[in-house]
Amino acid sequence: MIDLVYLREGKTLKLTYYIQRGDNYEGFLTYSVPENLNEDEVYARQLCEYFVVKGKEYKLLSNEMAGKEEVLVVEEKGDARRFSDEKNYKGQGVHIEFREYRESGDMRLIRAMPLATHWEVIRYLLKDVIDIPEIGQFLRDSTEIDEDRGVYVIYLGKMVL
Known part of the structure; x- marks a missing residue:
């Protein structure tokens, strides 16, 4: 604190x-x-x-x-790389996107979620394996804050479960 x-x-x-x-x-x-x-x-x-x-x-x-x-x-x-399915979240609270990491081309949006606080975002940012509700667990590749769109983005690697 x-x-x-x-x-x-x-x-x-x-x-x-x-x-x-x-x-x-x-x-x-x-x-x-x-x-x-x-x-x-x-x-x-x-x-x-x-x-x-x-x-x-x-x-x-x-x-x-x-x-x-x-x-x-x-x-x-x-x-900055831009993707076809991007959404602007500015002024809409705290949001996080999970995207499939790819070296080039579009990075597919797997899930977007509103969260109550940045403390909730921290829970996801700290993890090496991330559980996306109703989809499964993925290895984390990298993390980003996109200030232009008002969203945290976690890029995911392989699905583990």
Whole structure:
């Protein structure tokens, strides 16, 4: 849990993304609790290996702490891949999509689910094997937060059950 005493003292917890470009690091985005994010979203974001914002995809290189600041170092991978069945969830609460991972082409949507909180998302982000209700268990390939669409995405590998 975030240090609530720290927050009660009027100090703000920050989550900052930095882009690594060679040996240089550029501040990219900063979010503050509680102004921009809730504490559960701060932790959920740190568990995502990929980040999509403004049409670009970023890969997480390092997850760090500096005092009360949470720091995510990313590298730009290029334009974000888009899929034929994508939906925009912005303003509709917390959502998670499960997609079949493929090196190229469309990544089929297996299931989309609304969740009550980012804490619920964290349960899925932490797992190596994910149980999708009424479908079965799958190996997790990678995780992403797509800020453009307002959704967490878990890319799945082989079905295990």
